[in-house]
Amino acid sequence: xxxxxxxxxxxxxxxxxxxxxxxxxxxxxxxxxxxxxxxxxxxxxxxxxxxxxxxxxxxxxxxxxxxxxxxxxxxxxxxxxxxxxxxxxxxxxxxxxxxxxxxxxxxxxxxxxxxxxxxxxxxxxxxxxxxxxxxxxxxxxxxxxxxxxxxxxxxxxxxxxxxxxxxxxxxxxxxxxxxxxxxxxxxxxxxxxxxxxxxxxxxxxxxxxxxxxxxxxxxxxxxxxxxxxxxxxxxxxxxxxxxxxxxxxxxxxxxxxxxxxxxxxxxxxxxxxxxxxxxxxxxxxxxxxxxxxxxxxxxxxxxxxxxxxxxxxxxxxxxxxxxxxxxxxxxxxxxxxxxxxxxxxxxxxxxxxxxxxxxxxxxxxxxxx
Ligand SMILES: *Cc1c(COP(=O)(O)O)cnc(C)c1O
Numbered sequence: 001x002x003x004x005x006x007x008x009x010x011x012x013x014x015x016x017x018x019x020x021x022x023x024x025x026x027x028x029x030x031x032x033x034x035x036x037x038x039x040x041x042x043x044x045x046x047x048x049x050x051x052x053x054x055x056x057x058x059x060x061x062x063x064x065x066x067x068x069x070x071x072x073x074x075x076x077x078x079x080x081x082x083x084x085x086x087x088x089x090x091x092x093x094x095x096x097x098x099x100x101x102x103x104x105x106x107x108x109x110x111x112x113x114x115x116x117x118x119x120x121x122x123x124x125x126x127x128x129x130x131x132x133x134x135x136x137x138x139x140x141x142x143x144x145x146x147x148x149x150x151x152x153x154x155x156x157x158x159x160x161x162x163x164x165x166x167x168x169x170x171x172x173x174x175x176x177x178x179x180x181x182x183x184x185x186x187x188x189x190x191x192x193x194x195x196x197x198x199x200x201x202x203x204x205x206x207x208x209x210x211x212x213x214x215x216x217x218x219x220x221x222x223x224x225x226x227x228x229x230x231x232x233x234x235x236x237x238x239x240x241x242x243x244x245x246x247x248x249x250x251x252x253x254x255x256x257x258x259x260x261x262x263x264x265x266x267x268x269x270x271x272x273x274x275x276x277x278x279x280x281x282x283x284x285x286x287x288x289x290x291x292x293x294x295x296x297x298x299x300x301x302x303x304x305x306x307x308x309x310x311x312x313x314x315x316x317x318x319x320x321x322x323x324x325x326x327x328x329x330x331x332x333x334x335x336x337x338x339x340x341x342x343x344x345x346x347x348x349x350x351x352x353x354x355x356x357x358x359x360x361x362x363x364x365x366x367x368x369x
Contacts, residue, residue, distance in 0.1 A: 012112075012131035019124055023333050034331050040358050041333040042349040045170065045200075045311045047233035049285060049352070052278040055234065058271035062264050070263035077266050080273050081241060085213055090246040093253060096260045098199060098227040098240025102129045102164070104252045105195055105223065105242075109161045110135035117155045118164040119147040121172050121340050123197065126164040135161075145305050145313075146174030149184045156192055163188065166197040167209060171337045171347040173307020178210035185219045193248065194222050199240075200309040202231035202279060203286050209308060213243060220245045228265075230310055231282045232272040237265035286310045289350035296360035300369055311335075311349045313342065320346045326366040332359050 006014060022043030029036040074094040082089040095101035106129035110116055115136035118126040127137040138160070140152045147165055156163065165184075168175040176184075181196075188194055196212040212224035223244035229235040239261050242252065272278070290312065297304050297314055304314045316323055324336045324346055335347040348359065 010134050012134045012136075016128060016131050017339070019128060020339060022335050023328070025333070028328060028331070028333060032329065032331075039331040039333065040351065040355045042351045042355060042359055043333045043335040043347075044235070045230060045309065045349045046235050047230060047282055047310070048289075048350070048355060049233060049278070049282060051233055052272060052275045054275045054278070055268045055271045058267045059264050062267045065263060068263070070259050070261065070266055072258045074261055074266055077239075077241075077261075077269050077273075080270055081243070084273060085243060087213070087216070087243055088246060091216075091243050091249055093242040093244070093249045093256070094261045094266075095225075095240045095242065096257075096265075097229060097238040098197070098225045098242075099125050099129075100238075100260055101223075101225045101240055101242045101252075102126065102195065102197070103132070104255055105162060105193065106130055106133050106135070107255045108251050109193055114159050114161045115157070116162040116164060117152055117160055119152065119166075119169065121145060121169070121342060122147075122164065123166055123170050124340070130162075142172070142174075144174075145172040147176060149176065149180055153184065153187050156189060160189075160192050162193045162195060164195045164197060166199070167212070168200050168204075168308040170199065170309060171311065171313055171335070171340050171342070171345075172305050173309045173312055174305060175209055175308045181210045181212070181215065185215055185222060188221065190221055192221060194219070196222060196224050198224055199227045200230055201226060203283055203310055204308055205283070205287075216243065216245070220247075223248060228269045228272055231279055231286075232269070233278065233282065234265070234268055234272060237262075237268050239265040239269045285352070286350050289353065289356050292353065292356045293348060293350065293360070296356070296363075300360075300364060300367060305345075311347050313337065313345045313347045315345050317344055320344055323363075323366055327359075327362055330362045330366070332362045334359070 025036050025039045078092040081092050110133045112134035115138050116130040117138045120139050120142040130137040140155045225242045227240035337347050
């Protein structure tokens with residue numbers, strides 16, 4: 001080797017570890033010589049219902065246009081979102097997943113010498129997006145696994161440009177209410193962009209979680225990011241969006257890749273937005289599955305963190321890595337969260353009733369209870 005290209009990477013990048021996704025079914029099947037059809041994956045907060053038939057139909061209708069670039073402005077989807085949420089179309093930014101939105105924010109507003117504030121045990125993409133542009137990531141200790149919004153306020157300094165808050169948070173599932181959000185927004189300095197990550201908002205029943213969009217008019221430094229990857233069931237297609245002031249949206253649009261959302265994703269997301277029945281089914285199935293897992297954990301004498309997402313973090317009170325390994329050997333993939341500072345926990349995505357039951361059966365066996 002002539003040159004050390006790790007040493008040449010910018011310092012923030014050298015300190016990063018790559019994002020660790022949930023283990024793919026095919027990978028485990030190859031490793032253990034298992035039939036992929038017998039494997040249950042509850043590791044990436046994916047929608048267990050399979051895609052909406054209306055989405056499949058919309059995708060088929062797009063296939064003849066594959067030689068064309070997509071609408072780089074995403075007009076139809078932005079228009080639909082603007083109508084749905086009663087905001088101006090100029091307030092909507094589309095992303096290649098909401099991860100893309102988080103990166104657009106970092107590229108536009110962070111740089112060496114500046115910092116972003118977020119919570120301990122928060123989504124792994126916040127430090128990645130922040131350090132990738134040479135800014136400092138300030139992780140604030142959590143309170144009972146959730147965001148300590150007062151401590152996060154106290155961590156904001158003159159070099160802070162962005163605060164990332166997730167409601168509910170992944171991987172803890174913790175959430176805060178409208179009053180806490182309002183108090184936070186009122187106290188955040190005007191020059192700090194608050195990114196409110198609502199990736200799981202559609203799972204909450206009415207009034208269970210504050211609607212970030214309701215705070216946009218009074219707080220022009222607020223950006224709400226949402227995704228089609230979870231309750232809408234389109235994780236494979238990578239489409240998310242931000243709603244914020246027209247001025248911030250204009251800034252994000254300057255750093256956006258011209259065709260960041262592909263035409264199939266655009267068509268699918270439009271169809272998904274129109275399929276209220278699918279969304280209701282997602283919500284109902286998730287609520288039932290959450291109860292099923294909680295009842296199972298309770299029976300096994302396990303503690304968990306109450307969650308408003310489509311996943312739940314369960315505590316084994318001991319290193320969870322061997323338990324994870326044993327689950328894998330029996331064809332059950334869940335998510336270790338030691339990398340999030342939670343070594344005694346596993347995060348389990350809510351599956352179908354059958355998948356949840358299989359997971360609980362295997363877990364019972366693994367724990368010898
Ligand atoms: C899953 C998730 C997202 C969504 O990611 P996409 O890029 O839209 O698939 C965003 N934020 C959090 C906290 C998540 O858990």
